[in-house]
Amino acid sequence: MAPSDTIIDAQSVQSAHASEKQAGSPPKEKGDIALGLANELDAGYELSPALERRVLRKIDFILLPLISCTAVLSFLDKVSNNFANNYGLSVALGMRGDQFSWSASIFYFAFLVWQPAVSYMTQHFPLGKVVAVNCVGWGLMVLGQGFVKNYAGFLVLRFFQGLFEACVLPTFQMMCSIWWTREEQSLRTAFWFNSLSGVLSGLFAYAIGQWHVQPGFKLYQYLYITYGSFTCGWGIMLFFALPDSPVTAWFLNHEERLAAVARVSRNQTGMINREFKREQAIEALLDFKTWYYVFFAFVSNIVNGGLNAFSTVLIKGFGFSEFFHSSSENVLCITAAESRVACTTFLLSSLTDEFHPGALDTTLLSMPHGFISTAVNIVIGLFISYTLNNRLFYMSAIILIPIAGTAIQFALFGGARGPRLLGYYLTGAYNSPYVMLLALIASNTAGTTKKVVVSGMVWVSYCVGNIVGPFFFRDEDKPLYRMGVGMMLGSFALQAFLSLGFRGYLMWLNKQKDREADAVRDQEEDNAAHAFADLTDKQNKSFRYTY
Structure with missing residues (x-):
């Protein structure tokens, strides 16, 4: 599509809205959802720094906590089987191999x-309502896992939990692109993507592990019942509290909505256009950047899938469980660092009567x-x-950082517990590159249809990586899981190489756009409506990639 064609297309959408207003009828949902407000911005609107700060403050203090807490619940419910397994899930349901x-x-x-259904929903339905309804749905599935009595039923509930949770992260990625500027997206993505969930999952599971188990129940059931009940209640609250877009946000007045639209117009990525555009879908499939995102998501999430399912089992393999319940002679044989960790944990775990060896x-x-x-996600987001x-x-x-941690584990198989545990902790930085990738996609992909297609492909790759990951931790490799640790090391090294190579590619694309802009400088409109004309990053000559 030529630049002049895209300008005509944007102007025709604006004219259609203007004629509908003159006729006294409500405007039909054509073009970007923010196009009506964008037309007001082009009528001599000026955004004051004070107003922009006020709007950003409202968004950060109202929207960001809602998104972050929902993402935390999603993660807690997703990895609940990891901690439930630690409390006897496999034994209770008779799992083998x-x-x-x-x-x-x-x-x-x-x-x-x-x-595919998620991609359709994010483009055609209100984003806040999509998240709320699905949140209640997956909460019910988690609650059901607390009562199921056989492995087959558990698998069915886990499957439907995955269906309902499938919309959450892609929807939040879309929301990030329509609420915050490109400079702000990385830090906000770091907050909502698994914000503190790694800490809270262990803390909540430990607290539940100290409950007194009633006759007829198992400890792992309490985990599912607690998580599922809270998630259902949270989803009901979200239906009324989570806004769909800056255009209709309940906590912004008209002036603040104009300011919110003016802020994101600088992104040149638009908000949401309800029309599916075939040419944008084709562009997404043929764009090299799309396939880079897909491959990077796969490589990074192999690690994620393995650790989400086997982190507690991996720690058990270091030998701490045996140490906690060993004799006093064995206690004298370990290092001072190990002694401090182990003795503190043993004292805490001994407070409960319902103690599973090694579980707490x-x-x-x-x-x-x-x-x-x-911590690493937030620090890198700030940078x-x-x-x-x-x-x-x-x-x-x-x-x-995770390369160093995995190398320590790989070099010390069967060695001292303390250094191996330290190596495991260093791998905690493993998901930072993927979090930054999500922000990179939001910043560098324009055009609603292209955004939903790229997002859908990336999340499919995310799934494939998480499916494959657990199978590197083979049952016959217990307790050291050499293959799993080796897979992690290879994944981290490949991610470092891919990041540097893609940086050079995006810099080259920007130079190409600069050369093209010099040739057609007078053909582009530079106004707010142009930013919401639903142009892709390739079509929009004003667009520049961040790297």
Whole structure:
């Protein structure tokens, strides 16, 4: 499509809206949902810094907590089987061999097959309502897992849980692109993507592990019943509290909605256009960037799938469980660092009467891993917020932390517990590159149809990686899981290489756009409506990629 054609298309949409207003009828839903407000912006609107700060403050203090807490619940419910297994799930349901791996992977099979429906929903339905309804749905599935009595029934519930949860992260990725500027997206993505969930999952599981088990119940059932009940209630609240877009946000007045639209117009990515455009879908499929995103998502989420399912089992393999319940002679044989960790955990775990050997210990020991993950995500998000075109450099640099951690584990198989546990904790930074990738996609993909197609493909790849990951942790490799740790090391090294290579590619694309802009400088309109004309990043000559 030529630049002049896209300008005519944007102007025709504006004219249609104007004629409908003159006729006294409500405007039909044509073009971007923010196009009506964009027309007001072009009528001499000026955004004051004070108003922009006020709007950003409202968005950050109202919308961001709603998104972040929902993402945390999604993660807690998704990995609940990890901690439930630690409390006797496999034994209670009679799982054998790779059956637990399948119970982890079937969630992502559902996530995968439902992505076309998710892409349709994010483009055609109000985003806030989509999240709320699905939140109640997956909460009911988690609640049901607390009462199911056989492995087959558990698999069915996990599958449908995956269907309902499939919409959450893609929807939040879309919301990130329509609420925040490109400079702000990385830090906000770091907050909502698994915000503190790695810490809270261990903390909540430990607290539940101390409950007194009533006759007829197992400890793992309490985990599912508690999580599922809370998620259902949260979903009902979201239906009324989570806004669909800045255009209709309940906490913004008309002036603030104009300011919110003016802010994101600088992104040149638009908000949401309800019309599916075939040419944008084709462009997404033929764009090299799309396939880079897909491959990177797969490589990084192999690790995610393995650790989400086997982190507590991996910690048990370090030998701490045996140590906690060993004799005093054995206590004298370990290092001072190990003694401090072990004695503290043993004292805490001994407070409960319902104690499963090693279960509460490994639950507590998993928490620093989540803390490191959250801290690294926020720190790297801050760096990227203030240095927009260094994000891929930081992505490649931050992956050196989990590389070091995995190398320590790989080199010390069967060795001292303390250093191996430290190596595991360092791998907590493993998901930072993927979090930054989501922000990169939101910043560098324009055109609603193209955004939903690219997002759908990336989340399909996310599912495939999470499906494959648990099978690297083979039952016959217990307790060291050499193949799983080796897979992690290879994945981290490949991510570092991919990040640096893609940075060079995006820089080259920007130089190409600069050359083209010099040739057709007078043909582009530079106004707010142009930013919401639903042009793709390739069609929009004013668009520049962040790297």
